[in-house]
Amino acid sequence: MNYQYVVQRLLLALLVVLGVTFVVFMIMQIVPGDPARVILGPYASDESVQGLRERLGLNRPFFEQYFRWLAGVVQGDFGQSLLSSQEVAPQLWGRIGPSFELAMVSLLVGLAVAFPAGMISALKSGSAIDIGATVFSQIGVSVPTFWMGILLVIVFSLNLGLLPPSGYTPITEDPADWLSHILLPAITAGFVSASIMTRFIRSAMLDVLSANYVQTARAKGLAERNVIVRHALRNALINIVTIIGLQINALFSGLVVVEVVFSWPGLGRLALNAVLERDYPLLQGTVFVVAVMVTVVNLFIDLLYFFLDPRIEYA
C-alpha cells in the first residue's frame, strides 16, 4: 500500500487547521470600528474601552496579534471569556462530548433510514417506494431544521408525553435517560442527513448495478440475491463512505440549530450564546474546535476510504 497518501492527507489536514486559526482570528478583526467599543457598548468610559483593548491585545500590530493568538491555541489556550472572565478552553472541553455524541447518533439515524431507502429505491427504480423515497428526501432537504425540531417537541413531548423536550444526561450516569434525551434532537438532525444520503446511495447503487461485472455475475447464472450482496453492494459501499463525508459539513451546520432548539449542552449552543453576549474569545474558541472536529472526521473518512479501496493509487 502506498502510505505516502496517508502522510500527505495528514499534512493537508494540519494545513487546513492552520488556515482555520487565521479565519477564526479574523472574526474579531472584521468587527467594524473598535471591537472593544462594540463589546462594551456606547456608554462605557474611554478608560474601560482602553483597558479592554489592552486585555485583548488589540493595540498590538496585526501579525503580532495573530501569532500571539496562534501560540495560545497551540498550547490549548483560547484566552478568557469576556463575560465570565474564565478561561475559554475548559468551557470548550466539556462541550465536545455532547456535540460528538449527538453528531454520531444523528449520523446513525440518518444511515439507518437512508441505507434501506436508497437501496430499495435503486433496486425498484420507478416504483411507488422509489417515488415515495424521492418525495421524502426532497422534503428533508427543504424543511427548516428548527421548525421540524419544534414540531417534534410539540407532538412527542408536549402532546404525547413520550420523550423529554430538552436537556441532557451524561451516558455514564444513566444510559436510558441519555437515550431518551438524545432521540428527538438526533431524529431532527438525522432527518436532513437521511434525505441527502438517500439520494446519493440510490445513485451510487444504480451506478454499480449497471456496471459490467454485475452483468457478468448475472450472466454466469448467480442468484439475484448473490449478485446484489456480493458484487453490487460491496462496490457501492465504497462510494457510500464518500457520501457520508460529503455531508459532514451539512450535519454539523444542522447541529448548531438542533442544539439550540433542544437546549443541548454542546458547542453549537455555546457558539450562539457567545454571539448573543458578544463574547468574541468564546466564539472564536468554539468555532475553532468545531472546525477541528469536522476536519478530523473528514480525515478519518478519507483514510477509511483509502484502506477500503485498494484499487486507488493516490498521486
Added chain:
Amino acid sequence: MASAANTEKAQKALAEEQLGPANTLWRDAGKRLLRHRPAMFGAAVLTLVAVMALFSDAITPYDPNGMDFSDRFANPSAEHWMGTDDFGRDIFSRIIVGARVSLQVGIVAVSVATLFGTALGLAAGYGNRITDEIIMRAMDVLYAIPALLLAIAIVAALGKGIGNAMIAIGLVYIPIFARIARAAVLGIRNEEFILAARALGAGNARILALHVLPNVLSPIIVEITLSLAFAILAEAALSFFGLGTQPPDPSWGRMLSEGRDFFRQSGWMGVFPGLAILFTVMGFNFLGDGLRDALDPKLRR
C-alpha cells in the same frame, strides 16, 4: 456591398439548414425542462412567491405590522385567511411581506457567492499550479467550518441585521461555487477550441470570458438554483436566532422564533411560516434538479 450582405445571409441560411437552428443546447435543455414535472411544479411555486414579493404592498389585505389586540390568536377565517398572531397581526399579510425578505436575501447572497466563487474557481482551474493550490486550499479552510456556524460568526462580527446576514450567507457559499467552476474548467481547459483561440492570439482574459465561461455555465446555473434554497433556509435560521431581520419587519424565520411560545395555543402561528419556507425551498430544489437533468442529459436517471 449589398451582395456581400446577401452572401452572408445565404451562408447563414445554409448553415442553419445543415446544422439546425443555433443555440440548440439551450433550446433542447428548455424543452427537456418543460417536460420535467417536478421542475415545473417548482417553477410554479416560485412564480407565486415572486408575485407575492413584487406586489406585496398591493396584495396584502392588512397592514403587516398593524396590531389589533381585540383579535389575537384568531383561527383562519374569511377575514384572516391564516389567522392572527399574538399581537393580532394578520399572518397572511406578514407571510406575503416575508416572501420579499426571503427572495432579497437569496438573490443578494447567491450573487455574492456566484461572483466571487466563480471568479476564484476559474482562476484556480485556468491558472498555473501555484494559483490553483493557494485558492483551493483557502477554499478547503472555509469549507472546514460548518456553513451556518461560519455565517453566524460573520454576522456576530459585522453586527446583526438583514444586510450583514446576506453578506455572511454569500461568503460561506463561495467555496462551493469555486469548486464547481474549477472542476468544470479543468474538464475543458485543454480542448481544441481553447487552443485554437490561443493560437489566434486571444489573451487569457478574453479566452476566459468568451470561451471558458460559456462552457462552464450549466453546472453554475444549477448550483445557483440549489444555493438559493440554502440561502433561504440560512436566513430563516439566522432570523430565528435573532441575527437576521430585526423587529418589527416580518420574515418567515422571525415569525417562527417569535411565535414559538404560542404554538400550543395557536398552532397556525407555527404552521404557515414553516410551510412558506418549506415550499419555497422545495421549489428551488425541484427546479435545480430539473435544470441539472435538462442541461446534462448524460446524467439523467
